[in-house]
Amino acid sequence: MMEKMIIGRYVPADSLVHRMDPRSKLIIIFLFVCIIFLANNFTTYVLIGIYTFLMLGLSKIPVRFLYAGLKPVLWLVLFTLLLQVFFTKEGSLLYELGPIKIYEEGVRQGIFISMRFFFLILMTSLLTLTTTPIEITDGLETLLHPLKKVRFPVHEMALMMSISLRFIPTLMQETDKIMKAQIARGVEFSSGPIKDRIKAVIPLLIPLFVSSFKRAEELAIAMEARGYRGGEGRTKYRLLSWNLSDTLQILILVILTILLILFRS
Amino acid sequence: MRKTVISLENVSFQYENQSNFALQNVSFDIYEGEWLAIVGHNGSGKSTMAKLLNGLQFPQQGEITVCGIGLNEESIWEIRKKLGMVFQNPDNQFVGTTVQDDVAFGLENHGIQRDDMVFRVEDSLKKVKMEHFLNQEPHHLSGGQKQRVAIAGVLALRPSIIILDEATSMLDPKGRGEVLETVRALKEEDSLTVISITHDLEEAAKADRIIVMNQGEVYREGSPEDIFSLDDELIHLGLDIPFSIKMSNAFRQKGIDLSKHYLSEEELVNELWTFRSKI
Numbered sequence: 001m002m003e004k005m006i007i008g009r010y011v012p013a014d015s016l017v018h019r020m021d022p023r024s025k026l027i028i029i030f031l032f033v034c035i036i037f038l039a040n041n042f043t044t045y046v047l048i049g050i051y052t053f054l055m056l057g058l059s060k061i062p063v064r065f066l067y068a069g070l071k072p073v074l075w076l077v078l079f080t081l082l083l084q085v086f087f088t089k090e091g092s093l094l095y096e097l098g099p100i101k102i103y104e105e106g107v108r109q110g111i112f113i114s115m116r117f118f119f120l121i122l123m124t125s126l127l128t129l130t131t132t133p134i135e136i137t138d139g140l141e142t143l144l145h146p147l148k149k150v151r152f153p154v155h156e157m158a159l160m161m162s163i164s165l166r167f168i169p170t171l172m173q174e175t176d177k178i179m180k181a182q183i184a185r186g187v188e189f190s191s192g193p194i195k196d197r198i199k200a201v202i203p204l205l206i207p208l209f210v211s212s213f214k215r216a217e218e219l220a221i222a223m224e225a226r227g228y229r230g231g232e233g234r235t236k237y238r239l240l241s242w243n244l245s246d247t248l249q250i251l252i253l254v255i256l257t258i259l260l261i262l263f264r265s
Numbered sequence: 266m267r268k269t270v271i272s273l274e275n276v277s278f279q280y281e282n283q284s285n286f287a288l289q290n291v292s293f294d295i296y297e298g299e300w301l302a303i304v305g306h307n308g309s310g311k312s313t314m315a316k317l318l319n320g321l322q323f324p325q326q327g328e329i330t331v332c333g334i335g336l337n338e339e340s341i342w343e344i345r346k347k348l349g350m351v352f353q354n355p356d357n358q359f360v361g362t363t364v365q366d367d368v369a370f371g372l373e374n375h376g377i378q379r380d381d382m383v384f385r386v387e388d389s390l391k392k393v394k395m396e397h398f399l400n401q402e403p404h405h406l407s408g409g410q411k412q413r414v415a416i417a418g419v420l421a422l423r424p425s426i427i428i429l430d431e432a433t434s435m436l437d438p439k440g441r442g443e444v445l446e447t448v449r450a451l452k453e454e455d456s457l458t459v460i461s462i463t464h465d466l467e468e469a470a471k472a473d474r475i476i477v478m479n480q481g482e483v484y485r486e487g488s489p490e491d492i493f494s495l496d497d498e499l500i501h502l503g504l505d506i507p508f509s510i511k512m513s514n515a516f517r518q519k520g521i522d523l524s525k526h527y528l529s530e531e532e533l534v535n536e537l538w539t540f541r542s543k544i
Contacts, residue, residue, distance in 0.1 A: 134362045166362045169404035215357045222358035225319050225350045226418065227342060227374035235376050237369035237386070 009069075010132050016245060017059035017130045022139030024246035028253055029127050035253075036116055038260040045115055047263065051256050052119045059130050066122075073121055077114045084110030137161045138238050155231030163219070171212065178207050270426060270458050271295040271318065276327035278313055287313040288324070289481040297425075300452060300459045302469035305478030306503030311462045314478070315430040318460070319350055332425065346375060349419030353431040355411035359403045364395060367403070368418045375422065389420040392454070393447050409440025413447055420451065427451075429461040433468060445471065466499070467507045470529065477502065509533040 012018075017025075039045050056066070084106055091105030128136070141158035148154050179189065187200050271294070278288040288310045295301055305311040316322040317329060320341035329336040331344045352358045361367030368386045377385070390396045393413040403411060412432055419427055429448065433441040445468065452459050461468060469475050475492045477484040479502050485492060492499070493510050500506065509530045513523050523536050 134366070162362055163360065166359070166403065169402070170356050173404065215354075218352065218354055218357035219360070221316075221321060222350075222352055223360060223370075224321060225345060225352075226360075226371040227345050227422070228370075229342070229374065233376045234373050235379060235382070237366065237373055237379065237382050239379065 009128065011061055011065070011129050013060050013130075015058060015060035015130070017055065017126065019243075019245070020130075020249065021240055021242045021246045022131050022135040023143055023240060024242065024249055025127055025131055026136070026139050026143060028249060029124060031253055031257070032123050033120065035257045035260055036120060038257070038264055039116065040112070041263070041265045043263045044260050045112060047256060047259055048119055049115070051252075052122050055126060056122065059126055061126070061129055066125075070121065070125070074118075077118050077121075080117055081110045081114040084113055133165045134162055134238070137165070138240060142240060155234075159231075167215070170215075171208070174211060175204065175208055178204055267296040267298075269294045270297045270332055271460075272328075272330045274328045274330075276317065276324045276329060278310075278317060278322065278324045280313075286481050288317070291327070291481070291483055293476060293483060293486065295426075295458060295460060297458055298452075298456050299474060300449075300461070300472045302472035302475045303460065303462045303478060304464060304466060304469045304475060304504060305484075306464060309478040309502075310481040311464075311478045312430060313481075315350065315428055315460075315462050318428060319348060320344060346422055347424050348426045348428065349422060349424040350428045350430060351412060351415045351419060351432040353434055355408045355415065355435065356403065358415050359411055362402065363399070364390070364401050364403075364406075364414050365399045367414055368421050371418050371422050385421045385423075386417075389417040390414075392420055392451060393417045407440060408436045409443040412436065412440065412444045416444070416447060416451070420455075424457070426458045426460065429459065429463070431463060432461070434463070434465065441468075464504065466493075466504055470507055470510075477504075 036048060039048050056063075085102060086100065086106070088106035088109050089101070089103055091103045091108070093101060094104050094107065095102040131139075137158050140161075141154055144152070144154045144157075182200075182203050183189065187203060189197065189200050189204075191197075192200075273294075274292050276288055276291045277286055279286045291310075291314070303311050303314060313322070317324055318331065318336075320336055320338075323337075332347050334340050334344055336344060359367050360370045365386050368390060369382055372382045372385060387396065387399075390399065393416050395410065395413050395417060398406065398410070398414075403414075406414070415432075416427070427448065429444075433444050436444065448459055448461075449471070451457060461472065463469055470489050470493070472489060474487070475489055476486045477492060477499070484502065485495065493506060496506065496514065507530075509532070512533060516523055521540075523533075523540075
């Protein structure tokens with residue numbers, strides 16, 4: 001199941017979107033999430049749609065890959081659509097069958113809201129598909145840097161994020177190992193009643209917790225031995241470079257915002 | 266007389282809430298450019314020693330001097346730059362998300378300028394022959410490769426001393442060979458001082474000098490030949506003597522005298538297949 005999910009997965013490729021600065025991508029996503037609520041009629045949704053598909057095209061992510069990965073989410077979009085269609089009772093009556101009544105406003109609302117939902121998912125997954133998690137962390141760290149003034153621990157948060165990212169595969173491997181060890185001892189993870197299966201997770205979680213704490217301690221010692229003493233006086237190895245294309249991309253989004261404001265009803 | 270890089274004088278250390286001393290009245294010197302092995306069974310105080318040398322713990326009594334600087338709270342950062350450490354678990358010392366990030370971690374901590382950092386990362390990865398793995402993530406590397414990256418991370422800071430704290434104990438024979446080979450080559454190239462803390466006497470056999478620890482005290486100090494001639498005493502201390510030594514002892518008991526007491530495995534094989542022709 002995890003194999004198919006594409007939310008939060010990075011697909012390496014060499015495209016304009018891949019090469020963009022993570023900061024500009026984060027800013028664009030943040031703005032996009034805001035301005036999508038400006039759309040409220042056919043023209044504005046078309047504008048948003050054109051923009052989204054343009055970005056998708058630029059990212060060179062194979063459509064087949066996107067479709068396979070987003071299929072589970074599409075059900076959710078469909079569900080939203082149906083919910084709106086059946087439960088909005090405004091506008092003129094379009095169709096009636098026994099207790100089921102479908103109104104014009106319901107269809108309109110349903111299509112718009114599910115479109116909004118769909119574009120949001122596409123754009124946000126585009127961010128994680130084209131940006132490595134560590135780039136996102138770096139981008140966030142620099143964008144949130146001003147918050148240091150109000151004593152928000154930006155550097156520590158970023159370090160925590162990058163260490164967690166680094167340890168996810170390690171812990172996955174470990175979980176797998178413990179699981180096999182427990183199966184060898186007769187624990188059943190994949191059969192039996194739900195209650196038993198939930199109980200079977202306990203002998204999996206406890207060793208995992210114990211070893212994670214041990215890892216954390218050893219990691220802290222290793223970090224200290226390598227001279228780590230907080231964010232003060234630290235230089236950065238990863239370099240973010242803001243290019244002309246980043247400025248242009250933001251400019252395009254600003255133009256889109258202006259168009260949306262002009263054409264919305 | 267060779268130059269002393271680290272000296273310990275009457276060092277004693279006790280962990281909190283423990284009645285026994287982990288180290289008791291330990292004194293010895295470590296000389297520039299030597300490969301020193303500190304051996305001992307579990308709980309002999311050898312790992313505590315590593316923590317003391319790096320200022321991760323401070324002794325209750327005694328003095329530790331590293332490169333002429335007395336070890337105390339203020340000087341630890343200066344000393345940590347000179348003294349790199351490679352730990353036991355390859356996974357739990359890999360901080361960065363990729364190989365190059367991990368090597369850069371120590372450099373970032375010491376506020377090295379970025380241009381210099383890029384050069385040093387590449388240079389030290391070349392030295393451990395991992396330069397083709399720049400963007401590799403740790404879970405795609407073998408244990409030996411991860412340890413080599415850890416060594417590169419240490420090298421990038423240009424230390425004069427490297428401490429291997431059981432650095433090969435979690436590796437398979439191939440990985441162990443890789444790591445020790447790398448360290449040996451580097452030691453020659455950059456005239457580093459290497460301190461390897463280990464319970465593997467095969468590893469210790471390759472050192473210039475061995476210190477045997479037992480119950481928090483220095484039990485014996487000498488060249489590998491001297492130490493391995495202790496035979497039964499070592500077994501008594503919970504240490505296992507290398508196979509080649511056991512083998513040549515067994516030959517001796519059978520009345521076949523080989524030329525030297527201490528032999529590496531390769532030397533033993535050579536000795537054996539040329540044995541008849543000598544007679």
